[in-house]
């Protein structure tokens with residue numbers, strides 16, 4: 001399963017949410033976070049990680065090799081054991097790596113999406129019109145846009161969603177919203193958006209700091225508000241994905257003409 005997270009503007013907490021969702025994932029799959037932010041990564045600095053392995057080394061390997069395990073070979077482990085592929089901090093390097101990973105390395109993303117034993121949570125950063133991350137979103141089962149539930153952010157979302165929905169529909173990627181922090185409540189936003197609002201993540205400075213590499217009592221992390229909300233978002237996403245898979249008729253029962261890529265999978269780059 002491939003879950004893409006992105007923002008439109010204003011750093012609403014995409015990287016933090018990606019880590020929370022992955023760290024608290026409720027299923028038994030292998031979980032991987034990929035920092036695919038064309039503006040450059042933050043994880044290496046936050047966790048004092050070595051530059052290699054990471055997004056750059058993966059981008060070189062994925063030109064020849066698209067197996068899911070290759071992604072894990074280019075991950076490093078955070079305290080607590082979560083596998084993470086960190087982007088270089090410099091935008092030029094991160095964007096260059098993403099260009100390779102969405103060119104020659106493109107099949108890797110569909111392979112991650114298709115693997116039932118794997119959950120890849122991809123931090124696509126801020127989604128500018130020309131971002132290479134659109135091609136990752138095209139391969140995702142679901143793409144969640146994070147935004148603060150403020151007037152400006154909701155207005156931006158409302159005016160941007162149609163274009164994003166057209167792209168997503170073309171590639172069978174489900175698009176959803178996640179609100180981050182206080183403001184309008186979820187029901188108010190949902191009433192004004194034609195897209196499902198999956199969660200409202202609470203403002204939780206303590207959990208965000210721990211998820212951002214601050215030293216502290218990590219064993220209490222799961223009891224904090226943000227991780228709890230991330231865990232229930234993960235449970236809803238997992239259940240939704242299982243229902244979507246169940247709804248697919250087995251390929252052998254399908255007429256030849258109907259066979260093809262499964263719903264919620266993306267077959268071509270947008």
Ligand SMILES: Nc1ncnc2c1ncn2[C@@H]1O[C@H](COP(=O)(O)OP(=O)(O)OP(=O)(O)O)[C@@H](O)[C@H]1O
Nearest residue numbers: 011012013014015016202203204205208209212226
């Ligand atoms: N739910 C939250 N509650 C409180 N603070 C948060 C929360 N989420 C993120 N933060 C804090 O906000 C800051 C930005 O978070 P983060 O790096 O996750 O945002 P981002 O959307 O990935 O930003 P960028 O677009 O720059 O990559 C960090 O200091 C982080 O600790």
Ligand SMILES: [Mg+2]
Nearest residue numbers: 014015037125
């Ligand atoms: Mg970020």
